[in-house]
Amino acid sequence: MSTSSQLPEQRSAPMHERRSFLGALFAIVGGVVSATLAVPLIRFATYPLRATAGGTSWSDVGKMDEFTSLTAPVTRTIHVERVDGWRSSFAQNAVYVVPLGAGKLKVLSSVCPHLGCTVRWVDKQNQFVCPCHGGIFTETGALVHGPPLRAMDSLQTKVENGMLKVRFEYFREQVADKEPMA
Numbered sequence: 001m002s003t004s005s006q007l008p009e010q011r012s013a014p015m016h017e018r019r020s021f022l023g024a025l026f027a028i029v030g031g032v033v034s035a036t037l038a039v040p041l042i043r044f045a046t047y048p049l050r051a052t053a054g055g056t057s058w059s060d061v062g063k064m065d066e067f068t069s070l071t072a073p074v075t076r077t078i079h080v081e082r083v084d085g086w087r088s089s090f091a092q093n094a095v096y097v098v099p100l101g102a103g104k105l106k107v108l109s110s111v112c113p114h115l116g117c118t119v120r121w122v123d124k125q126n127q128f129v130c131p132c133h134g135g136i137f138t139e140t141g142a143l144v145h146g147p148p149l150r151a152m153d154s155l156q157t158k159v160e161n162g163m164l165k166v167r168f169e170y171f172r173e174q175v176a177d178k179e180p181m182a
């Protein structure tokens, strides 16, 4: 009699252990699968944060051949893509390609470092002139006189497959040092 009353307990113990083992196994496999799927999802979700760090992309200025015989600054309109989180917007900005001699060039922003007016190249004066408050700069963008506290802002450049490219940025106005805007 006592043997038959113990049988159900003896049978249920291994079954219980098997269920626990399978439960743990499923939990581990589920955890590994979730973690594997989570990596691309997290990368996807945080893309805007990582993309924003780049700010603006590189813009084409023109083929290097166009600028090899430059003797004075020339203006070019560039198309700038700005990434802001998930959105990207396009704008046009004017820049100056400036010859430095011996085939060297630099690219200046046309945005006046005083209050942001568009600086003009005046051939007759051989100077850059800001029409708003009379800021004057040399042919390479150095400050001559006027209310601006610094030279015209030079921009980052590179050459790819013969194409001069520039990374356009805005800089803080009315400060002596060039500080990129966030």
Ligand code: FES
Pocket (backbone or CB within 6 Å): 112, 113, 114, 115, 116, 117, 130, 131, 132, 133, 134, 135, 146, 147, 148
């Ligand atoms: S905005 Fe250029 S001098 Fe004031």
